Amino acid sequence: MDRSILMDKVNAQLSEQLVGKRLIENVYNKNGLLIMKSQTILNRIHVQNFLAHRIDTAELNIETIGPFGKPSSLQLSQEMDEAVAVVRDVFNEVLNSKKLPLTEIRKSVIPLILKTVEQENVFEVFAALQEKDDYLYRHSIAVGTISALIGRQLGYNEIDLLQLTMAAVLHDIGKLYIAPELLSKPDKLTTAEFEIMKRHTILGYELVKKTIGTSSRQALVVLQHHERVDGTGYPLGLIGDQIDHFSRIVAVADVFHAMTSRREYRNPFPFYEVLMQMEQNAFGILDPTIIRILINKIMQTMIGFEVILTDGRQGTIVLINPYDGTHPLIHIDDNFEDLSKNNSLQIQQILL
Structure with a gap:
């Protein structure tokens, strides 16, 4: 040769x-x-x-590492660590007292999420939250951030945005009652194990519903965030508009962050695969309008970011195709690569 x-x-x-x-x-x-x-x-x-x-x-x-590289903002990383500690303490209090104390989340976690969304600093948040352990707590904050980002794009008023963000942070709280070895099991769950896992939606719903200071709609999000618009979700198999709009937003945010995160049993998906699988309903049929809002916002936010492509080259995103947002124009050295005209080339990772 x-x-x-x-x-x-x-x-x-x-x-x-x-x-x-x-x-x-x-x-x-x-x-x-x-x-x-x-x-x-x-x-x-x-x-x-x-x-x-x-x-x-x-x-x-x-x-x-995950598809968002390493966080460049030490201050934001520290703020996220502090927010994670608050969520951890609140969740631990639930286990100890069977009650859900919301004051600290309202006082420190929700304002940080909304500030981050206002500053459109979401990639830094994703990078900070993908770096370490404590998945349940970090996932709760990330889903809150993504949901708030979507709500803001939908023009939600301040009251609805606050209610949505709190519901998103609490969406997986029922997993506190699921055995840790089941949550981190590397193999596919058996039918019996999956039935146990599905109960986290009901257990979380019951906890949030009886907590003073929460709304019935927030409890509904905790119950419905695994429902799918075609009726294939759980626990009730609801269809279309039977699923609350907040719940449909949190479902999209939940899937997006889960796919971009490292777990005990798998590495995070590359960025292009996350977008592709969400668009192709690999995790059940999610609300297509909400998916499109999230993907369009993420791609618009990426203009000027450096990325690594699947062939190993590094370049800068300079233009988003309005008809094919997931395949932008990339500036590489002295040339330009239009990903919409080259289906074999995708974005592997975003560099911060």
Whole structure:
């Protein structure tokens, strides 16, 4: 085989294995020269650099990260950690006292979410919340943020936005009553286990409904957030307009964040696959209008962001196609790549 063809094949294989991963340790060549720093998110140029320096890539200490890269705002990351701690304390109080104290969530978590949405800083939030453990608490805040973003795009007034955001933060609270080993089980749930898992909607509904200071609509969101508009959801198998509009928003937000998050049993999906699977109803038929609002807003927010493509190249989003929002125009070096005209190329990761 021609040497250049062989090198292209090796390069392609390494790109597939390494692009989008993050270095945990510095990388040095055989002479002890630092060629790449810890925390670098790898792209195709980095892979070529490894080959040029004859670095044994099998020895690299790397980790898989989510589709939003690493948060660049230390302040926001710290604020999110504090919000997660509040949610954790509130949820722990539920387990200890069987009561749901809402004051701290209202005082610190909800204002932070709404401020973030107002500043359109959602990617930083996603990055901060995908970085660490405590999935249930981080997921609650992320779903609250995404739901608030959608509500704002729909023109909700302040009262409805506050009510929606609180409902979204509480949507999975019933999982406190589900065994942790079931929540993190790496294999597919058995029929009996899935029946137990489905009860988190009812258990959460009962808790929120009897809590002073919550509304019946917020309790309804907790009950309905796994319903699907074609009747394939649970616990009641509701159809279309039988599902509250808040619940349909939270269902979309729930699926989006779950797919972009690392779990004990799987790595996060690449960004393009999240969008594709949501559009193709891979997780049941969600409200298509709400999906479109979320995707359009996310893509518009991405103008000016650097991204890594599925072929390992790195570029900047410069234009969103109004007829095909998930396939923007990318500026790469001195050229432009129109993803709407190249179905084989997608956005792998967003760099912050």
